[in-house]
Amino acid sequence: MSYWVWDSALEIGIDVIDGQHRRIVDYINDLHEAHSNHDHDQVTQILMGLVDYTVTHFAFEEDLMTQAGYPLSDSHKKVHESFIAHIKNYKKEHEKGRDIARKLMSELQIWLTNHIKNEDRHYVPYANEVLGRKKSWLKKALGGFFGSGK
Template identity: 60%
Template sequence: MTFWVWDSSLSIGIEVIDDQHRSIVDYINELDVAYRGKDRERVTEVISGLVDYTITHFAFEESLMEKAGYPLLDSHKKGHEKFTARIAGYKDKHDRGADVTRQLMLELQRWLEIHIRNDDHDYAPYAKKILGKNGWLNKTLRKFFG
C-alpha cells in the first residue's frame, strides 16, 4: 500500500514542476517503505536525499519565479526557508536517534498539499509566460539538475 498517491489536483500545469513535485511524493513513499521495513539506514538515506532534492527544487522554483517577475517571490521564498528549517530539524532529531519518520511524513504531506494547491498554483500563470522563451527552461534545468 502506498502512503501517498499523486492527485491531479496538485498539478500546477507546468510539467517540469509537476514532475519535481511527483518526485518529492516518491521520496515520501520511499520513506514509508523504509520505515515500515524497519530499515533505519534506508530511512536516513531517504531523508538526506529528500532534503537535498527539496532544496534544489526550491532553488529552481525560485529562479523560475524571479525570471517571471512573480510579485510574491519574497513571501514564497520565506515559506520555503521556514519549511527547509523544519525539515532540517526533523533530520537532526532522526540523526540523534529519535523516531520522527511518521511525523515527518505527515508534515511533508500536509505542507506540500497546502503549499502546492495555494502558493504554487498562484505563481504558475506568471511562470508559464516565460517557460518557452530563449531556452530558459533547458539552461536552468541543467544548472540545477545536471
C-alpha cells in the same frame, strides 16, 4: 501500497514542476517503506535525498519566479526557507535516534498539499509567460539545477 498516491488535483499544469513535485511524493513513499521495514540506515539515506532534492526544487522554483517577475517571490522564498529549516530539524532528530518518520510524513503531506495548491499555483500564470517567452531558459536551468536535465 503507497503512503501517498499522487493525485492529479496536485498538478499545477507546468510539466517540469509537476514532475519535481511527484518526485518529492516518491521520496515520501520511499521513506514510508524504509520506516515500515525498520531500516534506520535507509531512512537516513532517504532523508538526505529528500532534503537535497527539496532544496534543489525550491531553488529552481525561485529562479523561475524571479525570471517571471513574480511579485510575491520574496514571501514565497521565505516560506521555502522556513520549511527547509523544519525538515532539517527532523533530520537531526532522526540522527539522534528519535523515530520521527511518521510525524514527518504526515506533516509533509499536509504542508506540500497546501503549498502546491495555493502558493505554487499562484505563480503559474507568471511562470507560463516566461516559459513561453524564454524557452532556452528552461533547458539551461534544468541542467544547472539538476545536472542530468531531469
